Amino acid sequence: MDFKGILKNFSRNMLNEEFSRRTQFTKNYNRNKVKNNIVFYESFHGKAMNDNPFAIFKYLVNSHEYDHLIHVWSLNDVTDNEYVKYYSKFKNVKFVTPYTKDYYYYLTVAKYIYSNVTLPPYYIKNEGQVYVNTWHGTPLKTLGKDMAGNVAQNYNVQRNFLQSDFLLSPNTFTTEKMVYSYDIDGIYKGKVLENGYPRIDSIFSNSEVVKNFLEKNNIDLNKELVLYAPTWRGVTGRVQDTTTDMVERLNAISQGISGSNKQFIVKVHPLVYQFIKEIPLDDIFLIPDWVDANELLHFVDILITDYSSIFFDYLVTDKPILFYMYDKEEYEHSRGLYFDLNEMPGEICTTTKELVDSILSVDNEKFHANPNVTVFKEKYISHEDGHVTEKYINFIMNGNKAVNAISFDNHKPNVVVYGGGLLNNGITSSLINLSKNFDYDKYNLIIVDKNKVNQEFEANIGRLSEKAHVVYRNNGLSLTYSEWIKYNRLFNRSSVEDIKTHQIFVAREWKRLLGNTQVDRAIDFGGYAPFWSYMMAFSEAKRKIIYQHNDMQAEFDKVVEGRYVHKKNLTTIFEFYKYFDYIASVGSLTMEQNKKIFRNLFQMINLCMFRIY
Numbered sequence: 001m002d003f004k005g006i007l008k009n010f011s012r013n014m015l016n017e018e019f020s021r022r023t024q025f026t027k028n029y030n031r032n033k034v035k036n037n038i039v040f041y042e043s044f045h046g047k048a049m050n051d052n053p054f055a056i057f058k059y060l061v062n063s064h065e066y067d068h069l070i071h072v073w074s075l076n077d078v079t080d081n082e083y084v085k086y087y088s089k090f091k092n093v094k095f096v097t098p099y100t101k102d103y104y105y106y107l108t109v110a111k112y113i114y115s116n117v118t119l120p121p122y123y124i125k126n127e128g129q130v131y132v133n134t135w136h137g138t139p140l141k142t143l144g145k146d147m148a149g150n151v152a153q154n155y156n157v158q159r160n161f162l163q164s165d166f167l168l169s170p171n172t173f174t175t176e177k178m179v180y181s182y183d184i185d186g187i188y189k190g191k192v193l194e195n196g197y198p199r200i201d202s203i204f205s206n207s208e209v210v211k212n213f214l215e216k217n218n219i220d221l222n223k224e225l226v227l228y229a230p231t232w233r234g235v236t237g238r239v240q241d242t243t244t245d246m247v248e249r250l251n252a253i254s255q256g257i258s259g260s261n262k263q264f265i266v267k268v269h270p271l272v273y274q275f276i277k278e279i280p281l282d283d284i285f286l287i288p289d290w291v292d293a294n295e296l297l298h299f300v301d302i303l304i305t306d307y308s309s310i311f312f313d314y315l316v317t318d319k320p321i322l323f324y325m326y327d328k329e330e331y332e333h334s335r336g337l338y339f340d341l342n343e344m345p346g347e348i349c350t351t352t353k354e355l356v357d358s359i360l361s362v363d364n365e366k367f368h369a370n371p372n373v374t375v376f377k378e379k380y381i382s383h384e385d386g387h388v389t390e391k392y393i394n395f396i397m398n399g400n401k402a403v404n405a406i407s408f409d410n411h412k413p414n415v416v417v418y419g420g421g422l423l424n425n426g427i428t429s430s431l432i433n434l435s436k437n438f439d440y441d442k443y444n445l446i447i448v449d450k451n452k453v454n455q456e457f458e459a460n461i462g463r464l465s466e467k468a469h470v471v472y473r474n475n476g477l478s479l480t481y482s483e484w485i486k487y488n489r490l491f492n493r494s495s496v497e498d499i500k501t502h503q504i505f506v507a508r509e510w511k512r513l514l515g516n517t518q519v520d521r522a523i524d525f526g527g528y529a530p531f532w533s534y535m536m537a538f539s540e541a542k543r544k545i546i547y548q549h550n551d552m553q554a555e556f557d558k559v560v561e562g563r564y565v566h567k568k569n570l571t572t573i574f575e576f577y578k579y580f581d582y583i584a585s586v587g588s589l590t591m592e593q594n595k596k597i598f599r600n601l602f603q604m605i606n607l608c609m610f611r612i613y
Helices: 003-014 019-032 051-061 082-087 101-109 155-163 170-183 198-204 208-216 237-255 270-276 293-297 310-317 329-335 352-360 364-369 371-380 388-398 428-437 454-463 480-495 499-514 530-537 554-558 567-579 588-597
Strands: 035-042 072-074 093-096 109-113 130-133 166-171 191-194 222-229 262-266 301-306 319-324 347-349 405-407 414-418 444-450 470-473 522-525 542-546 582-585 606-608
Touching: 019 101, 019 480, 035 101, 035 364, 051 072, 051 109, 051 198, 051 293, 051 388, 051 428, 051 606, 072 101, 082 208, 093 101, 101 109, 101 454, 130 414, 155 414, 155 470, 155 499, 166 170, 166 222, 166 588, 170 191, 191 388, 198 310, 198 388, 198 606, 208 293, 208 454, 237 262, 237 352, 293 444, 301 310, 310 371, 319 352, 329 606, 364 371, 364 588, 428 444, 470 499, 470 582, 480 499, 480 530, 499 530, 522 530, 530 542, 554 567, 554 588, 582 588
Parallel strands: 035 072, 035 109, 072 093, 109 130, 130 166, 166 191, 222 262, 222 301, 301 319, 319 347, 414 444, 414 522, 444 470, 522 542, 542 582, 582 606
Antiparallel strands: 191 405
């Protein structure tokens, strides 16, 4: 492809929103320097000011010790939000819309970043930044590789965890699930801070913003407040399918407790709220999305939920919890769970009548007498004393050591391998054997591959050794517009014009994928994918190896249905050979065949029969 062709592709990419966002971020990443007085917050991809980042924000913005800080919130919508109205009066609080010029500026200059889910797939931690991933709950439902479905579906969570300096955890159970289900044990360079959840501090406090809002909407705080907070059961793109059934159940509950000294309020999942908010409900107050659930829980007398982790937080109140599990058997079958639902800390109701009867006859003493309540409190909320946020801030921002900081780094060198796409072929069989015979006492094995969705790929992932780590990559290098042209010129001309430039591109991409985890040994085990040959050849690894599984001249000349199937890719890969330390053959015959073909090239590099499996 000539330069005009590259520009044509570039123009086409410019119309792609994700490509445009990626280039905007990278431009800011390259240009901006970190400013020590800026703190950036994002919760649920900018949906609200809530959860752990909100609790941390409140502590900092109200502490005179941190008056010098500028607080920047990422929010999709600032309208009809009482928190925004309240904090807009603060001179050191700013709001930015995700994926705008200001968003990328503050995301790359903030000294501290607090996020409770994931930052964009192209985010890379800038030099000097401290990224704290707070996560958002003790998991009742399975996480990461424990989940049903596509094995690579949580690639950006894994990537964000590896980017982070600190992961916040409320308990040992959550620590283990985050680290092991996202496959970062042994290779994570940050620390897990296991000292409770900042957001639970909010339950101990009386929020004037929420109090005023409830009273403004005729909620009598002298009456018992019953909150129903269900999890979401829908399918993305078909959210409306779940609302009709939900409205019928809500109205039935409301009618059942009508006339009692109880008020019924409901807080639904944000994906459901947008559809249900306009539907008439019988004497039910629907809590808007902007209200922080933990600030709301301070005023709640009875919590009703199902499979949501909100009940873990509410345990600190010593008030009754009811579980409304009308679809218990179906949910257990279709959604992986870490808990036996029959051992939950509260009464389980499977019909609306059972739930209504339990609401009307709720007994605090009976709730406290349930041995499961004691077990859950001791195991999952033992750190919660209303001062968790303060302890975290003192550790993260002041170096105070009075926090349980856990390291999962085993300090072994990392052997990073691209396995050839994990197709059903001999290369994959060899990779699987390698993973099972690898020396894990000396090294970590990290297998990298494209983020794919197909049964063949997933089946072969399952055949790898459980000791091997698998890291999934989504498409798209983080490059600026001008860098993108340089990168594509190399692949279209099969000529390396500026080694240092490509070393910079590759180092940045490894940082995006692995955070602070180093590539100590880089192996292109497939040998047919130019991108991965590029990533290994120009990496900072101490030893770089590319494999040859066949007679490469025959592969180069192979024609299928009138088309050269490997010629273009191999032309580029052959150009990369001289940047590897070794070209490894799988057998002596293959080595001799290829040595004859590439005799002149191989005078510049080592050629050996190299076995690691």
